[in-house]
Amino acid sequence: MRCVLAPLACLVCIAAAAAMEPAYTPRSDGEVLERLTTPRLPGMASLSELRNQWLAQPAHLPAALDYARAALELHRRDEDPRYLGYAEAALRPWFDRPRPPPEVVLMRAGVRVARMDVAGAEQDLNALIESAAPERHAARLTRAHLRLTQGDPAAALADCQTVAGSVSPLVAASCLAGARGLAGDSAGALASLDQALGANAEAPLSIANAAFIMAAELALRLGLEDVARAHFERALARMRAAQTTDPGLLAAYADFLLDRSEAVQVRALLAPYPRHDTLVLRLALAERALGLAGDATAVGAADEHTRNLVRRFRDMRLRLDTTHLREQAKLELQLRQDPKGALRLIQSSWAKLREPIDARIYLRAALDSREPEAARPVLDWLARTGLQDVRLASELAAVRAALPR
Amino acid sequence: MEGHAGLLARQFSRLARELGRPAGLLLSFVLAACGQGSDGPTPAKMEGAASALQAEGSRPATKASAMSYQSELANYVAAIEGAQKSIREQPDNSLLKLETVTLYIERARLTGNYADYRQAELLLESAAAQTGPLSKACIAQAQLHYALHRLGAAGAALDACPASVAPELVAGLRADIAFYSGRYLEAEAIYVQLVNQVGTAQQYIRLALLRSRMGFPGEAAAFLEAAEKRFHGRSPATRAWLKLQRGVIAFDRGRIDEAIALYKLASDELPGWWLVDEHLAEAKRVGADMAGARAMYDDLVKRTGMPEHMDALARVLRESENPAAANAWVERAGMIYRERLKSFPEASASHAVDHFLQFGTPVEALALARRSAQLRPFGDALIALATAQFRAGLAGEAAVSIEGVLKSGWNTPQLHAVAAMIHAGLGRSAEADAARNRALALNRLAMRMYPLASPVQSELGP
Numbered sequence: 006m007r008c009v010l011a012p013l014a015c016l017v018c019i020a021a022a023a024a025m026e027p028a029y030t031p032r033s034d035g036e037v038l039e040r041l042t043t044p045r046l047p048g049m050a051s052l053s054e055l056r057n058q059w060l061a062q063p064a065h066l067p068a069a070l071d072y073a074r075a076a077l078e079l080h081r082r083d084e085d086p087r088y089l090g091y092a093e094a095a096l097r098p099w100f101d102r103p104r105p106p107p108e109v110v111l112m113r114a115g116v117r118v119a120r121m122d123v124a125g126a127e128q129d130l131n132a133l134i135e136s137a138a139p140e141r142h143a144a145r146l147t148r149a150h151l152r153l154t155q156g157d158p159a160a161a162l163a164d165c166q167t168v169a170g171s172v173s174p175l176v177a178a179s180c181l182a183g184a185r186g187l188a189g190d191s192a193g194a195l196a197s198l199d200q201a202l203g204a205n206a207e208a209p210l211s212i213a214n215a216a217f218i219m220a221a222e223l224a225l226r227l228g229l230e231d232v233a234r235a236h237f238e239r240a241l242a243r244m245r246a247a248q249t250t251d252p253g254l255l256a257a258y259a260d261f262l263l264d265r266s267e268a269v270q271v272r273a274l275l276a277p278y279p280r281h282d283t284l285v286l287r288l289a290l291a292e293r294a295l296g297l298a299g300d301a302t303a304v305g306a307a308d309e310h311t312r313n314l315v316r317r318f319r320d321m322r323l324r325l326d327t328t329h330l331r332e333q334a335k336l337e338l339q340l341r342q343d344p345k346g347a348l349r350l351i352q353s354s355w356a357k358l359r360e361p362i363d364a365r366i367y368l369r370a371a372l373d374s375r376e377p378e379a380a381r382p383v384l385d386w387l388a389r390t391g392l393q394d395v396r397l398a399s400e401l402a403a404v405r406a407a408l409p410r
Numbered sequence: 411m412e413g414h415a416g417l418l419a420r421q422f423s424r425l426a427r428e429l430g431r432p433a434g435l436l437l438s439f440v441l442a443a444c445g446q447g448s449d450g451p452t453p454a455k456m457e458g459a460a461s462a463l464q465a466e467g468s469r470p471a472t473k474a475s476a477m478s479y480q481s482e483l484a485n486y487v488a489a490i491e492g493a494q495k496s497i498r499e500q501p502d503n504s505l506l507k508l509e510t511v512t513l514y515i516e517r518a519r520l521t522g523n524y525a526d527y528r529q530a531e532l533l534l535e536s537a538a539a540q541t542g543p544l545s546k547a548c549i550a551q552a553q554l555h556y557a558l559h560r561l562g563a564a565g566a567a568l569d570a571c572p573a574s575v576a577p578e579l580v581a582g583l584r585a586d587i588a589f590y591s592g593r594y595l596e597a598e599a600i601y602v603q604l605v606n607q608v609g610t611a612q613q614y615i616r617l618a619l620l621r622s623r624m625g626f627p628g629e630a631a632a633f634l635e636a637a638e639k640r641f642h643g644r645s646p647a648t649r650a651w652l653k654l655q656r657g658v659i660a661f662d663r664g665r666i667d668e669a670i671a672l673y674k675l676a677s678d679e680l681p682g683w684w685l686v687d688e689h690l691a692e693a694k695r696v697g698a699d700m701a702g703a704r705a706m707y708d709d710l711v712k713r714t715g716m717p718e719h720m721d722a723l724a725r726v727l728r729e730s731e732n733p734a735a736a737n738a739w740v741e742r743a744g745m746i747y748r749e750r751l752k753s754f755p756e757a758s759a760s761h762a763v764d765h766f767l768q769f770g771t772p773v774e775a776l777a778l779a780r781r782s783a784q785l786r787p788f789g790d791a792l793i794a795l796a797t798a799q800f801r802a803g804l805a806g807e808a809a810v811s812i813e814g815v816l817k818s819g820w821n822t823p824q825l826h827a828v829a830a831m832i833h834a835g836l837g838r839s840a841e842a843d844a845a846r847n848r849a850l851a852l853n854r855l856a857m858r859m860y861p862l863a864s865p866v867q868s869e870l871g872p
Contacts, residue, residue, distance in 0.1 A: 104734065138737070211835075
């Protein structure tokens with residue numbers, strides 16, 4: 006931490022942190038605290054090489070873009086917010102311009118979404134969509150996905166339909182399927198997407214796996230567990246073959262397995278990812294389940310992971326980082342048995358994220374808090390979108406039963 | 411971002427134009443690898459060296475020291491006007507028309523103006539209508555078809571050549587056709603034979619350009635130097651072109667300073683030639699001299715009105731304080747490309763690919779790339795096809811295309827850079843790393859110089 010410009014503030018932070026937990030002092034110089042690897046993406050220079058190239062020519066946009074793009078990709082892979090900072094630092098000179106280059110604006114939108122600055126991201130995306138820059142297609146597609154995460158299928162569908170002719174068939178199919186599924190036509194959406202997946206078997210990894218995940222999600226809404234599992238496993242096989250990490254895929258698959266009480270599989274799946282908050286959460290849930298089934302070592306592991314997550318989330322909030330509210334709510338609800346805390350968190354998150362998984366956490370938190378009325382926004386949203394999801398059925402029935410007629 | 415077909419493709423296509431031979435002075439070289447690529451309006455390269463050299467000896471020469479691009483062009487204009495006047499006076503003289511055809515082709519190479527190809531075509535048709543198929547016109551006919559990317563028709567024209575036509579002319583053109591058809595071994599065998607049996611500058615150039623695409627840039631540079639030593643003509647355009655080619659080879663090796671030095675030598679030989687200036691501008695851009703590149707592209711657009719220069723200017727403007735200024739140039743370039751595609755569907759397909767890869771839809775770009783690769787299935791066109799396939803989301807097909815190029819013997823930094831990015835996109839890490847290493851071994855800047863546009867995806871990530 007650099008304490009040059011604001012030493013007092015730094016001291017305050019350090020003091021606050023120290024008050025929360027004593028600093029760890031290594032017992033010797035030989036003690037290994039953490040093994041760091043040089044981050045690198047396949048077929049690309051290492052991040053440090055790209056950084057050096059950028060530092061050699063900090064005013065040269067291609068060098069800055071190469072570095073920032075790699076950092077963003079690594080952020081998606083590792084969920085480490087430091088990478089967002091790297092990207093922002095490289096692109097700062099262009100961010101500060103009144104009219105940044107379109108590639109920079111698109112990348113800034115991605116950074117802003119990752120930081121949950123949805124309003125800022127929308128501003129960037131809208132500016133690109135209204136421009137003649139070729140990036141307008143990616144911007145519209147990004148906005149469509151943003152609308153999906155915001156639970157607005159009609160707006161998403163409009164963007165998907167507009168952009169369909171300017172993107173690859175599988176990207177278009179995924180976008181349209183997402184919108185249709187959220188509007189209640191999961192069966193039709195899944196059929197179309199399966200067809201597109203069959204016709205585009207060798208799409209780029211990121212596109213194919215996004216489609217597989219979407220297909221699995223649609224299948225789960227319909228209760229087609231075997232279909233969902235097949236899609237997950239195809240995506241997982243591709244991810245492993247590529248020796249990369251897709252936290253979204255792993256988290257979604259782990260949730261699926263946890264719902265089916267396959268905690269052993271979850272532990273095996275997620276053990277290699279101790280640095281991903283979203284995955285450690287699922288790992289802790291699996292360990293908790295295993296502990297309840299009699300595995301004593303799992304209990305200790307679950308407790309330790311839970312403590313770590315609590316600390317990480319607390320640190321994030323101290324940094325004014327509002328990401329992972331959903332995960333924190335899930336932690337409070339399922340690991341810390343604090344439904345009221347979970348409800349407050351998911352309510353905050355609901356303002357920005359409205360996906361079926363959020364609705365499920367929201368409903369359960371409202372029920373367990375004995376505040377069914379608090380779930381009204383979810384009921385209204387379901388009525389508005391027409392979403393059908395068998396995973397919500399029991400919570401929905403319970404909430405409706407608990408509400409005054 | 412540079413469009414997919416990338417710098418290399420554009421460079422090569424320039425080669426086509428590079429071969430321009432100023433009327434009267436004569437640049438009879440052909441540049442084999444020249445027009446390869448995508449951009450140049452003039453693909454033809456290997457024209458008959460013999461006829462060129464003969465022309466060099468027979469045509470009125472201008473003092474080289476006084477030559478500039480403008481004076482060279484003025485010579486062509488005067489020569490064509492004179493020829494047209496003669497045709498009007500002797501409308502039945504088909505040989506005169508054939509000579510004029512050659513002038514039009516040469517001027518097209520110098521200026522990049524497609525209209526001259528149309529004039530050449532009309533004259534050839536007129537001559538044939540008068541006297542029936544002209545066996546003596548076979549070389550001119552073949553050259554014109556070749557320049558317009560009609561390889562089959564060019565080969566057929568050569569088949570019609572009588573025995574009296576110099577065999578090295580026919581052989582050279584056949585080898586050029588083989589090269590652009592992806593039959594590199596066949597082309598090389600003939601080029602080597604021509605070097606050993608004829609040994610003129612032109613034969614060395616052909617071999618140099620082929621070897622430069624086969625992974626031997628040092629050897630290619632040496633062949634070009636040998637060609638320069640063997641060129642004793644007075645044409646400043648030829649001398650400029652030879653230096654330009656050495657610069658292109660240095661550029662493709664990532665030696666930007668060396669390339670700029672050679673380009674400047676080329677410019678000294680024929681000041682004001684847009685072909686040299688566009689290479690200089692590109693080298694400035696890659697070398698991060700954006701202000702210098704922008705000034706040159708601004709000037710080039712005004713001087714040439716070529717869509718390639720409009721696209722290049724737009725790319726620079728997109729990084730400027732006012733990125734929206736690029737839009738008008740992109741739109742204008744797109745209109746010109748669409749017009750060209752109507753008028754010269756074969757010749758303009760490869761040149762338009764770059765534009766549509768960056769500024770058009772994946773579907774448009776893929777259709778053009780497929781057409782181009784069908785017309786001339788050589789390395790650069792197939793790399794552009796792979797690029798278009800990848801952008802269209804057909805990563806598996808793109809990998810198949812790029813593997814085909816790798817197996818063919820083509821060996822350029824751009825090939826390996828594009829292969830690395832396609833493999834990475836497919837999640838084939840080991841293959842991606844290996845391809846990247848091969849690219850960097852040939853050009854330490856390869857990954858930056860030949861970026862591959864990804865398919866349009868959401869910025870929210872997978």
